Amino acid sequence: MDTDYAIIGGGVVGLSVAWGLLRRGRTVTVLDGDDGSFRASRGNFGLVWVQSKGMKQPRYARWSQQSAAIWADFANELGDATGQNVPLEQKGGYDLHFSEETLRATVEQYEALKAKLDGDYPFDVLGHNALRKEEPHIGPKVVGAILHHQDGHANPLKLLQALAADVRRMGARVLVGKTVTDVSKPDAFRIDCADGTTLGADRVILSAGLGAAQLGPKMGFKAPIRPQRGQVLITEKLPKLINRPSLIARQVDEGGIQIGATNEEVGLDDRVTQPGLSGLAAEAIAAYPALAKAQLVRSWGALRVLSPDGLPIYQQSTEMPGAFLVTCHSGITLAAAHARFLPDWLEGTVDAPDLEVFSEARFAVS
Amino acid sequence: MKPASPFLELHDCPRVTVLLDGQPLDLPEGANLAAALLAAGVEVFRKTPVSGAPRGPFCMMGACFDCLVEIDGVVRQACMVEVTAGLEVRKPDGVGDATV
Amino acid sequence: MQRFDLAIIGAGPAGMAAAQEAATHGLRVVLLDEQARAGGQIYRDVDRVADLRGDILGPDYTDGRRLTAGIGRDGITHVTEAVVWAIEEDFVISFTKDGKGAQVAADRVLLATGALERPMPLPGWTLPGVMTAGAGQILLKQSGVLARHAVLVGSGPLLYLIAAQMVRAGTPPLALVETQTKADLARAGRHITGALRGWSYMLKGVKMLAEITRARVPRYTGATQITIEGEGKAEAIRFTSGGKARRIACDTVFLHHGVVPNTQAGRSLGVTHRWSTEQSCFVPVLDASGGTNVPGIFIAGDGGGIAGAKAAEIAGRIAALRVAEEAGHLTQNARDQRATPLLAALAHERAARPFLDTAYPPCAEALGPADATVICRCEEVTAGAIRSYAGLGCLGPNQAKAFGRTGMGPCQGRYCGLTVTALLAETNGRTPDETGYFRIRPPLKPVTLGELAAMADPDAKVSDGSDH
Ligand SMILES: Cc1cc2nc3c(=O)[nH]c(=O)nc-3n(C[C@H](O)[C@H](O)[C@H](O)COP(=O)(O)OP(=O)(O)OC[C@H]3O[C@@H](n4cnc5c(N)ncnc54)[C@H](O)[C@@H]3O)c2cc1C
Ligand SMILES: Cc1cc2nc3c(=O)[nH]c(=O)nc-3n(C[C@H](O)[C@H](O)[C@H](O)COP(=O)(O)OP(=O)(O)OC[C@H]3O[C@@H](n4cnc5c(N)ncnc54)[C@H](O)[C@@H]3O)c2cc1C
Numbered sequence: 026m027d028t029d030y031a032i033i034g035g036g037v038v039g040l041s042v043a044w045g046l047l048r049r050g051r052t053v054t055v056l057d058g059d060d061g062s063f064r065a066s067r068g069n070f071g072l073v074w075v076q077s078k079g080m081k082q083p084r085y086a087r088w089s090q091q092s093a094a095i096w097a098d099f100a101n102e103l104g105d106a107t108g109q110n111v112p113l114e115q116k117g118g119y120d121l122h123f124s125e126e127t128l129r130a131t132v133e134q135y136e137a138l139k140a141k142l143d144g145d146y147p148f149d150v151l152g153h154n155a156l157r158k159e160e161p162h163i164g165p166k167v168v169g170a171i172l173h174h175q176d177g178h179a180n181p182l183k184l185l186q187a188l189a190a191d192v193r194r195m196g197a198r199v200l201v202g203k204t205v206t207d208v209s210k211p212d213a214f215r216i217d218c219a220d221g222t223t224l225g226a227d228r229v230i231l232s233a234g235l236g237a238a239q240l241g242p243k244m245g246f247k248a249p250i251r252p253q254r255g256q257v258l259i260t261e262k263l264p265k266l267i268n269r270p271s272l273i274a275r276q277v278d279e280g281g282i283q284i285g286a287t288n289e290e291v292g293l294d295d296r297v298t299q300p301g302l303s304g305l306a307a308e309a310i311a312a313y314p315a316l317a318k319a320q321l322v323r324s325w326g327a328l329r330v331l332s333p334d335g336l337p338i339y340q341q342s343t344e345m346p347g348a349f350l351v352t353c354h355s356g357i358t359l360a361a362a363h364a365r366f367l368p369d370w371l372e373g374t375v376d377a378p379d380l381e382v383f384s385e386a387r388f389a390v391s
Numbered sequence: 392m393k394p395a396s397p398f399l400e401l402h403d404c405p406r407v408t409v410l411l412d413g414q415p416l417d418l419p420e421g422a423n424l425a426a427a428l429l430a431a432g433v434e435v436f437r438k439t440p441v442s443g444a445p446r447g448p449f450c451m452m453g454a455c456f457d458c459l460v461e462i463d464g465v466v467r468q469a470c471m472v473e474v475t476a477g478l479e480v481r482k483p484d485g486v487g488d489a490t491v
Numbered sequence: 492m493q494r495f496d497l498a499i500i501g502a503g504p505a506g507m508a509a510a511q512e513a514a515t516h517g518l519r520v521v522l523l524d525e526q527a528r529a530g531g532q533i534y535r536d537v538d539r540v541a542d543l544r545g546d547i548l549g550p551d552y553t554d555g556r557r558l559t560a561g562i563g564r565d566g567i568t569h570v571t572e573a574v575v576w577a578i579e580e581d582f583v584i585s586f587t588k589d590g591k592g593a594q595v596a597a598d599r600v601l602l603a604t605g606a607l608e609r610p611m612p613l614p615g616w617t618l619p620g621v622m623t624a625g626a627g628q629i630l631l632k633q634s635g636v637l638a639r640h641a642v643l644v645g646s647g648p649l650l651y652l653i654a655a656q657m658v659r660a661g662t663p664p665l666a667l668v669e670t671q672t673k674a675d676l677a678r679a680g681r682h683i684t685g686a687l688r689g690w691s692y693m694l695k696g697v698k699m700l701a702e703i704t705r706a707r708v709p710r711y712t713g714a715t716q717i718t719i720e721g722e723g724k725a726e727a728i729r730f731t732s733g734g735k736a737r738r739i740a741c742d743t744v745f746l747h748h749g750v751v752p753n754t755q756a757g758r759s760l761g762v763t764h765r766w767s768t769e770q771s772c773f774v775p776v777l778d779a780s781g782g783t784n785v786p787g788i789f790i791a792g793d794g795g796g797i798a799g800a801k802a803a804e805i806a807g808r809i810a811a812l813r814v815a816e817e818a819g820h821l822t823q824n825a826r827d828q829r830a831t832p833l834l835a836a837l838a839h840e841r842a843a844r845p846f847l848d849t850a851y852p853p854c855a856e857a858l859g860p861a862d863a864t865v866i867c868r869c870e871e872v873t874a875g876a877i878r879s880y881a882g883l884g885c886l887g888p889n890q891a892k893a894f895g896r897t898g899m900g901p902c903q904g905r906y907c908g909l910t911v912t913a914l915l916a917e918t919n920g921r922t923p924d925e926t927g928y929f930r931i932r933p934p935l936k937p938v939t940l941g942e943l944a945a946m947a948d949p950d951a952k953v954s955d956g957s958d959h
């Protein structure tokens with residue numbers, strides 16, 4: 026066999042899993058698309074985020090917490106191995122509110138979730154004045170915020186680069202510019218690419234982001250995923266202006282303020298639009314008025330990889346045992362879990378996490 | 392007195408006073424700000440936010456962004472601005488100094 | 492929002508000529524340019540400057556008044572200091588003017604955004620005092636500001652033009668450090684028939700060289716190992732020429748090795764580009780009248796491939812005629828009648844290019860810089876870093892940008908894009924076309940958040956408040 030595991034898709038999800046499998050001594054071949062393919066991994070917001078996740082499914086909240094808890098350790102290990110720092114800051118993050126009603130309603134939901142998580146859901150509610158002490162540039166329209174202590178943010182591009190470097194260092198074969206067109210299992214797995222490349226593998230992981238929607242059904246998965254566009258803005262590099270990240274804005278380690286993101290159902294269209302950029306700018310200025318004078322230097326649109334309920338999908342194919350679908354929306358947050366915990370599940374060891382709620386069984390047959 | 396400049400001005404024009412980092416400086420009214428600063432002996436316009444390296448105008452046509460200066464709190468290309476009386480210009484000083 | 496028949500971005504020779512031609516045929520035209528006065532790069536500020544410095548700049552410059560005079564007519568709305576930062580569906584054009592956002596719409600758009608100087612990453616090129624030769628010329632044209640102790644470095648006719656203008660102004664450059672070799676000139680010989688057809692250019696070139704020689708400006712050809720030295724600013728240039736290492740003390744260095752199309756606006760609209768081996772750069776794929784693969788989007792002038800000011804003017808007219816016909820203002824016959832002689836004139840103008848492109852090729856050590864050389868001025872990324880990203884699987888500039896931030900700064904890749912493509916192509920053993928270019932998106936030029944926010948629809952909901 027060419028390889029123990031063939032991993033289709035070299036985004037942050039595929040590479041995190043590849044990294045974990047390599048650490049267990051498995052041989053891994055990653056097949057990845059070309060320079061222009063849709064890549065959420067290089068268009069995201071970089072939050073390592075816990076709050077608001079899994080409001081309806083505490084297991085997802087827990088899974089996010091588990092990943093966030095080991096993220097620093099994971100980042101350090103990557104950094105040591107590659108000699109490249111993966112910037113991460115985990116000193117909490119905000120959900121900013123412009124109205125007392127929404128703030129109160131969200132707090133109620135958090136309290137309910139906290140109870141289901143045995144009280145392990147550390148957050149504080151800050152009124153405007155308390156928030157202003159933490160964030161001197163906060164604007165008068167912000168009535169308050171929920172400060173969740175398990176939240177943080179990372180440099181997602183440095184993460185991607187470190188993973189790309191480290192999987193190679195550990196001996197992965199990474200084939201770029203490949204588009205997998207078919208996966209069959211005459212005996213072992215056979216993977217066919219558009220350029221005629223074929224590969225044999227004992228097991229296959231489908232982590233091709235949006236590409237899984239096409240390949241999934243050929244491998245016996247439902248793979249009900251869809252794109253959702255998020256437009257993101259980044260300003261010129263500025264001195265320290267924002268201490269902690271929020272869903273509206275964060276200051277990245279290089280100094281720019283990143284602002285995001287829209288939620289648009291526009292299919293496979295990743296363009297930015299003036300109304301999108303303007304709306305985001307207005308919201309960011311409402312939160313931090315000083316930003317009005319900052320120059321926007323870059324913007325982009327990226328497509329989220331979304332399942333119907335927004336939760337990850339971890340599923341072994343019943344039609345093709347040994348083939349796994351691994352996909353999620355929050356691939357940055359879950360990178361550590363995918364690298365450290367998911368391999369146990371793939372390998373079926375005793376330590377395997379219980380991921381039953383993330384199987385495709387939750388999607389009704391349509 | 393004007394500091395020695397690597398540049399020579401061919402024509403004399405009426406001058407107005409601007410503030411450069413708080414210091415008054417007389418520049419030709421209506422002139423291109425980047426050109427006027429160069430002629431006034433200003434060689435370094437800013438330090439980069441990446442490494443703190445000094446930079447001055449490179450393209451003079453609004454494409455390279457090396458002539459960035461701060462004018463009334465907004466960072467702008469000096470080569471795309473005309474000199475007017477009372478302009479307050481600040482040279483960005485690398486990381487952590489702009490006044491947003 | 493005001494709607495026009497045709498929006499033209501760029502008021503250089505291509506844009507001005509197109510505006511005039513289109514208005515002649517009854518189209519309502521809006522002409523947008525970020526400069527305060529019409530002229531573009533060659534005729535920069537000509538209305539104000541011709542009387543002051545026309546003698547130094549020469550008749551090829553003052554001739555521009557003919558074009559600026561043509562745009563002050565009915566049917567043309569010339570918006571000056573309009574920095575165009577987005578062109579979107581239905582051709583809504585967003586621009587900044589006086590620190591405020593504004594928009595116009597048009598049925599068709601002509602991009603006449605001209606050229607940029609080819610990036611010339613050499614050791615020391617980021618030091619203050621190092622500028623493009625075009626910048627040196629803009630300082631002279633627009634502001635009457637001249638470098639006292641400058642060395643000109645590189646190759647190409649524009650380098651001689653600037654040197655000659657400096658001589659006329661009484662501040663000759665300290666030296667011309669030229670990167671082309673005698674062999675390049677010999678190779679160019681096979682294009683001599685074309686060059687003869689463009690004989691007026693050749694004649695001008697010979698005259699300029701004579702002026703430079705008469706002023707005793709030293710010329711060093713075939714220069715290699717070029718390095719600009721200095722502590723915090725340019726202080727000297729080192730190079731090897733004729734087998735000898737040399738050093739010239741100076742405080743200003745003007746770099747130039749050709750101009751390349753400014754493709755930012757076209758790329759943001761999805762216009763197809765192809766690598767031109769002759770001009771070593773990407774050019775948009777155009778039909779004979781400047782049409783692109785995007786319906787309604789046209790390109791004229793140096794932005795469509797380098798051919799100079801005269802060609803730009805003619806191409807602008809040809810594109811305007813096409814638009815006039817598409818918009819129903821001209822019959823096909825009438826258009827053909829006007830366009831046929833223009834097409835012939837354009838071919839004549841372009842005839843000199845193959846000779847010039849071969850005689851003055853880009854400087855090899857700036858096309859493939861040494862590992863330690865900074866190639867992205869904004870994010871300070873080296874050539875070696877780009878080569879290393881190829882080893883991490885980067886087939887093209889977009890993944891390299893994600894890994895190394897090259898092209899993420901305010902210039903948005905204008906001065907590193909071609910270098911990044913070249914380095915990745917070389918390292919991966921692929922062609923520039925296979926390697927591709929940065930994905931260019933709005934804003935084409937930075938815009939303040941305040942300005943953007945002022946254009947927001949107060950009732951629109953941007954995000955659904957879910958986690959990212
Ligand atoms: C605007 C936005 C903001 C976000 N913010 C956050 C955040 O703050 N925190 C967070 O945790 N997450 C965030 N995310 C989500 C996160 O980016 C994604 O969950 C993650 O990047 C998904 O990674 P992926 O590897 O599954 O997909 P991708 O990065 O899309 O990678 C898929 C890869 O598969 C390859 N591929 C596709 N089809 C094929 C094929 N047929 N053959 C071979 N290769 C193929 C592609 O080339 C691509 O490289 C955000 C996403 C967006 C869009
Ligand atoms: C610095 C420089 C100096 C040159 N000097 C000479 C010379 O002396 N002699 C010569 O023969 N050739 C010269 N050239 C070559 C020049 O490209 C052509 O001669 C000629 O100017 C091309 O005309 P054009 O109409 O295509 O573009 P240009 O004359 O370049 O005009 C393009 C116009 O578009 C505007 N523009 C671009 N982007 C935007 C935007 N986003 N928003 C608003 N406006 C925008 C610019 O401000 C500019 O005025 C020079 C080129 C450069 C780059």
Ligand code: FES
Nearest residue numbers: 450451455456470
């Ligand atoms: S000098 Fe290049 S943008 Fe001003």
